[in-house]
Amino acid sequence: MTHTDDDVIEAAAGQVERALADTALQPEIKAFFDEETNTVSYVVHDPDTRQCAIIDSVLDYDAASGRTSHESADPILDHIRQHDLTVEWLIETHAHADHLSAAPYLQEKLGGKLAIGREIIEVQEVFGKLFNAGSDFERDGSQFDHLFTDGETFMLGRIEGMALHVPGHTPADYAIVIGNAAFIGDTLFMPDFGTARADFPGGDARVLFRSTRRLLSLPAQTRLFMCHDYKAPGRDEYAWESSVAEQRAGNVHVKEGTSEDEFVEMRTARDRTLAMPKLIMPGVQVNMRGGHLPEPEENGVSYIKIPVNTL
Numbered sequence: 393m394t395h396t397d398d399d400v401i402e403a404a405a406g407q408v409e410r411a412l413a414d415t416a417l418q419p420e421i422k423a424f425f426d427e428e429t430n431t432v433s434y435v436v437h438d439p440d441t442r443q444c445a446i447i448d449s450v451l452d453y454d455a456a457s458g459r460t461s462h463e464s465a466d467p468i469l470d471h472i473r474q475h476d477l478t479v480e481w482l483i484e485t486h487a488h489a490d491h492l493s494a495a496p497y498l499q500e501k502l503g504g505k506l507a508i509g510r511e512i513i514e515v516q517e518v519f520g521k522l523f524n525a526g527s528d529f530e531r532d533g534s535q536f537d538h539l540f541t542d543g544e545t546f547m548l549g550r551i552e553g554m555a556l557h558v559p560g561h562t563p564a565d566y567a568i569v570i571g572n573a574a575f576i577g578d579t580l581f582m583p584d585f586g587t588a589r590a591d592f593p594g595g596d597a598r599v600l601f602r603s604t605r606r607l608l609s610l611p612a613q614t615r616l617f618m619c620h621d622y623k624a625p626g627r628d629e630y631a632w633e634s635s636v637a638e639q640r641a642g643n644v645h646v647k648e649g650t651s652e653d654e655f656v657e658m659r660t661a662r663d664r665t666l667a668m669p670k671l672i673m674p675g676v677q678v679n680m681r682g683g684h685l686p687e688p689e690e691n692g693v694s695y696i697k698i699p700v701n702t703l
């Protein structure tokens with residue numbers, strides 16, 4: 393895909409170029425890595441107005457005991473308080489299948505609007521059915537304060553932001569571009585690890601390839617921030633920042649010159665070998681509700697269901 397046939401990417405590229413040309417339009421970024429789920433959460437702020445966005449926070453969940461805790465979320469809380477930041481947004485790049493979101497916990501303490509892509513409605517449809525969630529589970533995205541559409545712009549203080557629809561891993565994946573930085577969710581991973589899987593319900597390898605092409609048509613110096621890292625053969629350290637130039641040159645799954653058919657064949661074969669993530673059952677059930685636990689039953693307890701022989 394070239395700039396000329398994608399107006400949204402052209403607009404996003406313009407935003408990135410403006411930020412690259414003016415350091416006052418570049419956000420400050422702090423990453424928080426959860427080794428338990430290999431997830432990276434981010435706090436992104438405008439140094440001038442101190443407005444911030446929290447992206448993909450993690451609620452700790454012990455599957456054996458069914459207990460949640462806040463060891464991963466509390467450092468985010470501390471960072472925001474210590475730096476005197478105001479939370480404008482809590483953004484989920486997609487409904488995660490490998491961890492639970494801490495957005496409701498952080499929102500209760502700090503305020504801000506909880507946002508995800510509007511295609512979450514499709515995800516709620518699929519998983520509402522899978523978990524037989526009942527009619528009290530609204531499948532209209534109303535658990536969130538805001539639903540992004542492709543190309544939608546917003547401001548983080550003085551810094552421009554844009555939401556880019558990048559489906560494939562799930563139907564509702566968005567990349568969030570803030571100034572010259574893009575938080576790309578589960579699309580590309582670090583160049584030596586490749587791309588996200590595309591075999592969850594609603595996933596599609598061909599669609600994922602096209603989304604990676606969209607991201608790689610942003611300006612070469614765009615900073616790219618991953619949602620996960622698993623290290624890679626020959627690399628001992630976790631890493632989560634790359635650039636469009638590095639991904640174009642060296643991504644092991646989608647570097648320049650890779651054809652869509654080659655990618656689809658590789659991705660499909662590889663996905664067949666992958667086990668389901670340990671926390672997919674609780675993760676999806678909680679994240680389709682915007683990070684809220686299922687409604688408590690009449691004894692006041694929330695239950696996580698496990699559909700047997702369905703996934």
Ligand SMILES: [Fe+2]
Binds near residue numbers: 486
């Ligand atoms: Fe994911």
